[in-house]
Amino acid sequence: MQTDKVNIAIVDDHTLFRQGLAHLLTESNEINVLFDADNGADMIKKLPAYPLPDVILMDITMPVMNGYETTKWLKANHPGVNVLALSMFEEDTPIIGMLKSGAGGYMLKQSKAADLVNAIKGIASQSFYINELVSGKLLRNIQNNQPLKNAPIGLNPNELKFLELCCSDLTYKQIADMMNLSPHTIDNYREALFQKFEVKSRTGLVISALKNELIKI
């Protein structure tokens, strides 16, 4: 019946995906899509105009305000709203990162629609939804009992800026100039990021950053 429907919102920067998903979910008759938004900032702007959603489907990499920040904002300002992360990648970092930011579940865009509907219903009723993908990561996290990337998203604004400039044909020297910093300082950033991402080359860094949905190309 109408009143039992789960009210959701969708935040993703690809219009066709977002609107397509809205139609797909609406057809399930168990979900009501209140609104959709292009990115976190857009969502914050639209939020007051609608009833508070039960669940928000959240993309991670988006322009202006990404999924990590937006989820943290939601938990600070509307702790009752549940967040279900939607991503293309199944790396440790974005999964743990989104959960730590406050998401109650993590689904791949390669999922089947029925599984997504289940996840939305689960998260609406229990505030979390642990699928195999997530439980596997959590289990390994415990079994290895080393903290296993539980704080890998801690990038300061300068490091993030550097990371973005890394994804280009620019040399480190050129990046240093663009950021008005000494090449040595840039080298510190490089060093720090190599350790955080456990990579040995700039290329590895770029690939990791993309898979961890920290940057967008």
Added chain:
Amino acid sequence: MQTDKVNIAIVDDHTLFRQGLAHLLTESNEINVLFDADNGADMIKKLPAYPLPDVILMDITMPVMNGYETTKWLKANHPGVNVLALSMFEEDTPIIGMLKSGAGGYMLKQSKAADLVNAIKGIASQSFYINELVSGKLLRNIQNNQPLKNAPIGLNPNELKFLELCCSDLTYKQIADMMNLSPHTIDNYREALFQKFEVKSRTGLVISALKNELIKI
């Protein structure tokens, strides 16, 4: 009326996107989605089971068989079927590349649904659909009258394999070992690809390959 509907198929490896889009387009009442497929090989398998589509919406980067190959196969085996490329990027290379492969149009996944419906109807009736994105590229192609990347997709299997291995933490030496080639030969590939992509570093190469939808991470 029913019989005027445009029959289409959707080929894309992200299930939620593909199915969402199918629902979205079905609602327009002008489009009938016959079937969808995970990649080119899957499409070829499913094609005989349905009436021949008027238009096929084609993603570019897909596992097993990508959009370029699949479009070429369609033009060779079912020249009457129109292909509309769907991509996240607006680089020259994939646009020109898909058009050369035989696509009749090119749309971004950031497009609005109404624009996509227009493109589908246009391509169904005229076999092509030239939006601003495509016409701009074509115009520049003529104005600069240098061939402007009209043959940038010409990678042999070894180069493609090398390109994929480049998107990692591996050193060139390790790549040479994995491909059972001398590091010097690898250096030749690197040199050739740097020229084709007009880049000066391995990082630039990786970013270009991703934007040109030649590889998938």
Added chain:
DNA sequence: TTAAAAAAAGCTGATTTCACCCTATGCAGA
């Protein structure tokens, strides 16, 4: 079968990147 083209392998040197070493400053908490 011979010439041309392409692929593979090689060399050298300049530049960039990588890995470790260090110091100084400012700020928060014990």
Added chain:
DNA sequence: TCTGCATAGGGTGAAATCAGCTTTTTTTAA
């Protein structure tokens, strides 16, 4: 006040990467 920590800056040397050119082998086409 002292300590720890994060940020910023600096230096050195080894390794990897980049750029350009040459040679050999294989394939293709005339």
